[in-house]
Amino acid sequence: MSKLNRDIIFFILKELQNDNKSLHSCLLVNRTWCETTAPILWKDPITRYDLTDNACNILFNKMLLHLSEESRNNLKNQGIDLFVETCQQPIFNYISFWKHLDLFFLEHHINHIMEFFKVKSKKKKSIVKNEVLELFINNDKKYISLSIPKYFNTHLFSGAEHCFSKLEYFYCDKYVDDNILKELSMLSTSIKKLELNVRYGSFGGIIELIGAQKNLNQVNLTYDNEDYISNDTFEYCQKPLEESLIKHADTIQYLRMDWEPITNLLSYLINLVSLDLGYLTHLRSMPYNWYHLKNASLPLLKFLKANYIPSKILASIIENTKGYLIEISIHHNNLDDNHFIQAIYQNCPNLSYLNLALSNNSYKEFQNLLINCKFLNKLEIISISYSKIDWIILFEILANFSPISLFKFKFTSTYFYWEYRQRDLKLFLCHWKDRHSMLLQIASKGSCMYITANNPTQQQCQAKRRKLKDLLQRYKDKGIIKKYDIIQADI
Template structure:
């Protein structure tokens, strides 16, 4: 019976793995709860955003795990990491916390080492020595542990795969993230060790090397691939074709794909099991999309695009089988009259929608609300540089025609929405379920008096929203003047740092 209770408790604690406050409370219940909670809490200590003080505390815990051999070696190099730490931690650690790590974030480790360098004024020649001992600690100390996730920072050139024990520690990797210009020999070395990666994320800054191709092709069950371009470069065929051809070799297993360029092969036609497609173009140019006009992705559930022609989007949506639950479309098709009807005729299960609207397609938008009765979240982006958008009309349509399930709204505009318009919207919503609301006023001023005006307007906006929160018309709200605090369809959870959780 005791074993059964512990098994049930372990399942409950696993459900709390993202709720670190509750896990900390569980540690304090008793010895049994503590022993079962610590391994969960320490799977990914960098899961949440860490300030400098938190990083230093975490780094101190790591240092305390160094073996006597490592400590003596560092002392011989006249590197004293331990004096202040030992005075702060007079009792031995209760657990070998390093043993529980499953998500090895080199970016986080590197930032902690840089932070300790700044505090203790280590010479730059001493940092590689400290780094080597830390890496050896994680690899060698985890000979009985297999990491599930691995993340490299930019310009990472350390031959991590050559450390004794790396072959065992990285043999069961499920997720890997790095910059696309990472040293190719490191990626090739990892490809020789890790064959079970399901999720790959590559951050593109400048170029891509052949090591990425080998890493992709080495996997046995690749399900998710993201190429995230942080530049505004136009990627030509010589850049993208080798990558697309390597992905085609995993056509039967890939279900999630993000590419930040226009496909140059018929790769999407091969990915018959694709569930999620994300095509994000930074720049618009006259490019040929003809080979995608007859594309059929029958299992697609999530479609996210930016600056993809509306006729291509309409075709993709028409050739799904009604499984689409989430659509995010920006810019292209803003004045297209076919795209919105295509959505509501083919997406009866749609729950989340992000769309750019204009005065020309707002009537069809009302038809969408009447047809997509499962809609729960709506993100509207308005860029009215030429013709002023009619917010009054939009809000009247939302108040009148929103399905009962639609309670989450996010409005982004390059012009401020008047308080009178918002007030009318809130008043008309009073007999509905309380809404979750984000407003993103994407306008900026450069002169001091303009910045002051902006702050005053934002404060007036927030005061109005608070008033309707008290009336229980708004359940939760967030005013975000930068537009980057949340993912598209998040109304509660703050966006985590790209290299903390991946």
């Protein structure tokens, strides 16, 4: 096996590219295997491994070893010595293998090493930063992804046209200079996935970057709620941004927007496979926005996620699909739960995952959903504070009408419910004994583990939590539960 030619070795390694342990073993076979494996492991070392801070520091220090003798002398002449001892040169030029440039990572660790060596001068920090970045940004490199932090220095792109000519992924912070985006739009036209943290103001750079792309497939537009903006200003800023996406209607398949569209954008995106819509809480709802959503036809949609969009509008979106929806995750305001749930089971025969907040007047339609969605595999139910669920009724419906395929559950309720109403859960588990062993998550909003005062209430709650764990463990021992978790709700 060690004598295989490089083409065969590369084919084998391609099959193992997500198996770090096996790839590390391949490094040790012989020089040929090592030379073929190293570029795969170093293609994206930051995201390939779950790195601790210490591991990141070690990785960054290894990067510094790639500085040329000229660069080291330049730093020393400025009174900067980043090498406390003589280190062996790397076996490979590892930086040449990098295909994913994360400038957040570089900025963070440049600042960290400046603190470690007590370099306080802004001029010296700038010198070090430029030397390190020149290792990564030059015309000997060609990246497929780029992430840029805020306030990044624009001149570092000069002379690096080749470096970013084949980008497929780009992310930037909301404070990135417009000039960077405009310059990048001239360097790269091959971006497929675009993630932007946007804010109100001029979108000239973003719009130019979007317009320059030839095969834009995935767009994630996030927006911070703390950036307060009036309705009129919001519409003035966001409208041209949405209109720029319409020009890519034939290629965009995945869209996330942290606000409800103010144009008829969705009516054009007929090839959309995934839609994730948010809602800006500081903006009042504008009626014509809902009209745009209500009349959108998304025949190929498979994944739908929405927050605080009226259920009547969501029902219309689902009714305008063609039966391909397999995942739905909804946090809405329960204006018309029954119509919404009807839309799901009448139009989503292949549904495998459902996450929704139920109200206490929709049990009958929920039962119909379980009967009709025969491929449902995972169910997450949230009991919201203004419309609490009767869990006893719900658990009875689940025990009697769940499809055979359903065995993954996450139940979220209000403060300490599970600690004080364990009987409800016990009845559900008892009735599940002849079914597929379940994967169960129990979540609470306001868990007792977050009560810090040393008082009887805390002690009582902790005792209830222990009993809850004991209950779940007993049913795990019986084989009814395969795995369980008790977690703090993230809503």
